[in-house]
Amino acid sequence: MHKLLNDEPGNKMLLLGNEAIARGAIEAGVAVTAAYPGTPSSEISLNFFQMSQASDLYFEYSVNEKVSLEVTAAAANTGVRSMCIMKHVGMNVAADALMTLAYVGVRGGLVILVADDPFMFSSQNEQDSRYYAKLAGLPMLEPSTVAEAKEMTRQAFELSEQLEEPVLLRTTTRINHSTAVVELGAITKPQPRGDFSRDPMRYVTIPAVSRQLHARLLANLGKATEMANHSPFNFIDGKGDWGIICNGVSYSYVADAVQDLKLDGQVKILRLGFSHPLPEELIKDFLGNCQRVLIVEEGEPVLEEGIKALAQEEKMTMAINGKGPELFSRLYEFDPALVRERIATYFSVANTALSGSQYSGQADLPPRPPTLCAGCSHRATFHAVKKAAQDLDVIYPTDIGCYTLGMLPPLGMADFLICMGSSTGTAAGFSKTLDKKVISFCGDSTFFHSAMAGLINAVFNKHNFTLVILDNGTTAMTGHQPHPGVDMEKLGLSGHGRIDIEEVVKALGVGHLAVIEPFKLKKSIATLQEAFAFKGVSVVIAREICTLYGKSLKMPAMKPFYVSDRCCNHRDCIDQLGCPAFSIKDDRVTIDPDRCTGCAVCAQVCPENAILPLKNKASQGDKI
Amino acid sequence: MNVTRLMIVAVGGQGNLLAAKVLGEAALLAGIPVRMSEIHGMAQRGGVVESAIVFGDAKSSLISDGEADILAGFEPLETLRALAKCNKNTVVLTSTAPLPPFAAAVGKATYPDLPSLQRQILDYAGSLTAFDAEKLAREAGNVMAVNMVILGALAATKLLPVSAANIRETIRTKTRQNFVETNLKAFELGFNQSA
Structure with a gap:
């Protein structure tokens, strides 16, 4: 049995963030899932793919993110709980479907997971998907921990059904690829069959319909704001005259920093997990009791802009800061020491905890970039x-x-x-x-x-x-x-x-x-x-x-090659191909027979025809 | 409970993630709070794999520069490259068996010489235990068991909140059945090396 189909509520399991998210969806009784793979979200779809072979769950690798969203949008509009998974740039592909799906809404819960990649560990940009929630007018949830990722995923389906809107579940690499202990909840049996009653004035977005639907969306957004004000995903930790507002993984760094800097009783933290639409009343109440407020969010100043606008409405004049040359950057991901140092600076307290590294680094170390595999x-x-x-x-x-x-x-x-x-x-x-x-x-x-x-x-x-x-x-x-x-x-x-x-x-x-x-x-x-x-x-x-x-796939392996004595050290093989099976030992070119896949490309490049297949690995071993 | 921060660095394919998983499962078995995070972008394409493991009462799963209590490296150059994670009290364990990156393997870059590499680590960190983990893995019967050798050496430092017994039990139940014996042997060889 797939480990995420374990039906013993209360069991504790060590799960990757992406596994926890997949489990949360299973607990919610998700029935239809679709994705185009993309790191850092790939393991979610991989787990759905595996589980779909061992359960009633439907999963498909769709041709791209837009199609995966369309598939799940339709399924959700037949009342079936559905989920669509993509990396942040995949959302650009799916955005056309998303914007008008927000007008139409859903009947069964639809959760759209979007995984951002601050620092671009494996992406071409580090765009901040929170703007998509704003652009589409959709609710967004953001977990701070692996355990919460499971819980939020499960509850995202309920929220989606309450609002009759898709819910964006936004993670960052540091949630997707972190591992922690998660307590399993009960699995809900999926309901894979839906129904659909014709209602073109609701579902066919011609201009006359969409004019109604846009008004519907705005009304829903108002409802969502009310729900965000009372959501347990938006909570306040601690007390004090100083305030910190944060989201996602930053909350973990903030909570650790407040403890390390011994700021108990001086700082209160507002963690926003239901982050769009902003819980306006909650934020105004929080601001009203603060002398100064620091906003800790990776990426763009999304919370900062919204919170400053709210403060202006209320004619509040306390300092509210987030991004800035002395504070937080829009670039890359945060880490605990960085957040601790900025908090200490902002509130002018001594950074008594361990300071960061004084190590100046080793500029001349040979790098180890990823390369095309041997035999690629x-x-x-x-x-x-x-x-x-x-x-x-x-x-x-x-x-x-x-x-x-x-x-x-x-x-x-x-x-x-x-x-x-x-x-x-x-x-x-x-x-x-x-x-x-x-x-x-x-x-x-x-x-x-x-x-x-x-x-x-x-x-x-x-x-x-x-x-x-x-x-x-x-x-x-x-x-x-x-x-x-x-x-x-x-x-x-x-x-x-x-x-x-x-x-x-x-x-x-x-x-x-x-x-x-x-x-x-x-x-x-x-x-x-x-x-x-x-x-x-x-x-x-x-x-x-x-x-x-x-x-x-256990396809038959080809014989590895070796460099014979005919080699004249032109090194065309190395200089032109850069295959990682090659190395130089005692000024001679050698091929690692364990890495060589026998593609024979080097043998065709060698001007001396010196690279030959190993007939018998053992007897030729001395030559390599 | 006190926080212990362990950083593990390796080259893709050396089994870093399995080592981290064993420690995480051992912590779960012992009821010790644990969070881990990994960077394994393109590990199968020969890149570097890093695991951060944070035991105890903290929320973060990431280790900032200068804040690792222990640094374990499966490959000496990668241990040196991760030195920024250390402070003057950090305990460093490393294998001394080099896996030169391609540029160094084909003579287009220089792999640092091992004595100077070890000196640089010692100059900066608190202590260094260096040994050929690959040799011990081979002795245990599988050159791929470097990760288990390093786990043994880590357990012997007694700096981890999880016990050697818990780690052994986890290796027995959570690593592939046909490798358990070799893995346990590799663990013991690493343990005895460092103890």
């Missing part, structure tokens, strides 16, 4: 493209996936990236204004997510570029989730269709299409050159399974 097919494709384009003046727009790592030396195959799917649209723009050859890259999952639309656009508008689709048969970067091109039967899962990228590209009327097996370098280079010479839109699909994924 993307390395082979990038190398082939580079060789095929060596006489051309090229720009390489790229996309979001493992292959973005191709930016690093020695490959250096990335010139422009803004968001998932941007490879095709940006390629079109560059081809209009530059005299360069435009070669763009996207992955298979990314192709379906949104790059496909840009390719359709390119065919229609007669743009001029080559798109290389790096088809490794899975959504590799986020942990091998399936996508519409994956053969689900291979995973032992029935009930799925399969869309062939090659057939899609053909059907779009792309002028030139070719498929390469990137480990066959010479042939790949020749095929790529033909595509690059084509005037118009050309597509090359580089098809080779992700090596990590292949291992997990």
Whole structure:
């Protein structure tokens, strides 16, 4: 049995924040779930995916975040509890659906989890999703701890049904990827069948309907404000003339700091967990008893702006501060010492606790950046493209996936990236204004997510570029989730269709299409050159399974390679490919047979043909 | 109860997250409050993996610079890189078996020499126990058991609020059944090394 389906209320379990959120939804009886994977939220959908195979829960990996929201929005409007999971930038994709769904509302609870990534551990920006709650006019909950994440998720469904609106549940990486002890509650049996009565004047958002629905939304927002005023997720800790208002993970740092700085009796803390709409009365009452107020929130000054506006309405004149050069930054994530130091500074108290590190750091330590795996097919494709384009003046727009790592030396195959799917649209723009050859890259999952639309656009508008689709048969970067091109039967899962990228590209009327097996370098280079010479839109699909994924599917392994005595130390293998199976020992190039996957790309690059397959690992062991 | 902050650093694939999980489960078993946080962005792509484990009565699950009571490194360069987490009282444990990053492995960057690396740690932190955990893991029967060796060494410091007995019990019940014996052996070798 999946551990999150354990039906022994009162049991305590050590759970990752993302597991706690999935469990909270199960306790609420969620029946329909959908997501496009995205770190830091990926483990929530992974757990739903696993549980859906062992229970009545419906889960789907949707093609992108907008579709996942549409699927769950409809299910919720048949009265079925539903949940949709995405990372912060996924919300940009889903935003079109979100804005008008807020007008329409829901009948069954709909919880939309959005995971922000302050410091951008694994994202292209650190946008603050709280503005989406404001923009859409939807209630937002923000947990401060792992245990609370479970509880809030469960209650978010009830709140959604009370308000008949979707609820945004917002986390940050530090909640998603923290682990703590969680006490299990009872599981509610999901009700997977819904009903729908036609009511076009409620559900079909033509202008005449939407004019009514916008008024409905604003009325709901008023109700939500009242609920926020009395929500147990908004609470006050401690007493004193000084005030701190905070949300999310910052609350943990604030609570620890107040204890460490021995500010008991001097500071009271207002923790906002039901943070949009702002609990106006609660905040005004809190401010009324404070001489000065510090607002501690990662990201943008969302609370600060709202609270200052409320103080102005009440003609309050105490100092209210949050962001500023001496206080908190909008950049990156906070940590306990930083919050403690800023609190001490703001309230002019001695920072008696341990101060931060005096360590000046080691600038010259060799870095350990993530790299493409040994045997990664993307390395082979990038190398082939580079060789095929060596006489051309090229720009390489790229996309979001493992292959973005191709930016690093020695490959250096990335010139422009803004968001998932941007490879095709940006390629079109560059081809209009530059005299360069435009070669763009996207992955298979990314192709379906949104790059496909840009390719359709390119065919229609007669743009001029080559798109290389790096088809490794899975959504590799986020942990091998399936996508519409994956053969689900291979995973032992029935009930799925399969869309062939090659057939899609053909059907779009792309002028030139070719498929390469990137480990066959010479042939790949020749095929790529033909595509690059084509005037118009050309597509090359580089098809080779992700090596990590292949291992997990227990696909037959290939023989590793070794460097024979023929090696003349040109080191083209290392300088051109940068495969992590290589190292230099006693000034000789060697290959780690445990890491080499036998892709043989290095053997094809070596000018001396010195890299050979190991026939027998044991007997050849002395040579490596 | 007093707060103990343990930082574990490793290279992706060395089993840092499992080590942290064992400690978390051992704390749960003993009824000791615990919170952990991890940074494992692209661990499978050879990056660095960090776990912060905070035992005791605090709310945060993150360890700021200068605030680790214990730093455990599965790889010496990564231990050195994490030195900013230490203060002059921090107890540092590290394996001395290097896993050079690619640039160093192919001679495009210099891996710090081990004596100077250890001196730098000692100059800054409170104490250092350094030993070849990979060798002990191999001795236990699995080179992948470096994490269990380090857990043993950590238990032997008696600085953790969880007991060695609790950790052993957790290894027995929470690590994969066919590795339990090797894991326990690796734990004991680490324990004896540090004790």
